[in-house]
Amino acid sequence: MTEPARVEDVHALAAAMPHVTRLEGPKGNAVYQVGGKSFVFFRTPQPDARDAETGEKFPDVIMFWVESEEDKDALVHDPTTPFFTTPRFDGHLSVLLRAADLHRLSREELAEIVQDAWLSRASNRRREKWLAEHPAR
Numbered sequence: 493m494t495e496p497a498r499v500e501d502v503h504a505l506a507a508a509m510p511h512v513t514r515l516e517g518p519k520g521n522a523v524y525q526v527g528g529k530s531f532v533f534f535r536t537p538q539p540d541a542r543d544a545e546t547g548e549k550f551p552d553v554i555m556f557w558v559e560s561e562e563d564k565d566a567l568v569h570d571p572t573t574p575f576f577t578t579p580r581f582d583g584h585l586s587v588l589l590r591a592a593d594l595h596r597l598s599r600e601e602l603a604e605i606v607q608d609a610w611l612s613r614a615s616n617r618r619r620e621k622w623l624a625e626h627p628a629r
Contacts, residue, residue, distance in 0.1 A: 496595040497602035502554060505606040506532045511618055512610075526618065531557045531609040540578040541588065552591035556605055559612040560585065573597070585612065 506524040507514060509531075515523040517536065524532040535541075537549035558564045567575040567587045574593035581588070594602065611619050 494598045494600055497597040497599050498594060499591045501599050501602055502532065502591075502594070502606065505603050506610075509607065509610040510622060511614070526610055526614045529613040530555075531613040532606060535588075538580075540580040541576075550590055554589050554591060555586045556589065556609040557586050557612045559608060563608070 503522065506512060509524075509526065511526050513525045513528075515525060517523055517534075519536045521534040521536050522532075523530050523534070533555040535553040535555055537551050538553070539549060541550045541553050542548060543550065558567065564577065564585060564587055567573055568577050574596045575587040575589050577586075577588055597605070611622065614622065
């Protein structure tokens with residue numbers, strides 16, 4: 493594996509995608525949007541994502557949108573990835589990841605996740621333009 497992913501990489505990769513706006517949530521959490529649609533969202537601690545041993549809410553959950561339920565299932569059920577979901581997100585096209593587990597991904601793997609999240613939320617015109625400019629995908 494190459495360089496492990498870090499929180500700073502999530503911010504840099506999301507911000508580098510075209511037509512991105514970064515918003516601050518009410519508690520200062522970063523929300524990255526394309527065309528007014530979120531694609532990467534730094535969650536505040538929520539009751540649906542807790543440490544199994546201590547019951548403490550995870551303070552570092554990041555949500556990434558995905559293209560389809562199949563993509564979500566593939567990421568969540570692959571034991572080699574750190575992605576998860578909770579019943580709260582049943583039917584929602586997103587996966588969750590703790591910042592503490594980012595090191596389990598390479599920066600390149602994270603780049604693909606962020607790009608796929610952006611592609612899942614961008615307009616058809618923006619998606620087609622980006623894909624034409626990045627044919628290696």
